[in-house]
């Protein structure tokens with residue numbers, strides 16, 4: 001009897017397709033001091049009334065986390081990045 005070939009297994013990837021963590025801003029804590037914008041080596045952060053991360057520029061280095069005086073930034077894994085993140 002002929003054996004059925006197993007279906008090829010699809011690799012599991014994060015929904016966003018990212019392989020690195022990304023900085024996530026807790027807007028309720030951000031005091032818009034601008035320290036993260038200055039520290040970011042890839043200019044991924046813009047600060048106006050709050051900080052915003054441009055996801056496509058973030059390399060996951062966590063420099064911004066280190067300089068934030070109010071702990072308003074945390075790194076999240078690629079599997080937690082919304083599909084809409086830029």
Ligand code: SF4
Pocket residue numbers: 022023039040041042043044045053057058059060061062063064065
């Ligand atoms: S983790 Fe690094 S690259 Fe990403 S926003 Fe923070 S400082 Fe910029």
Ligand code: SF4
Pocket residue numbers: 025029030031032033034035036037047050051067068069070071072073
């Ligand atoms: S360093 Fe922290 S408090 Fe300052 S702008 Fe960035 S996220 Fe906001």
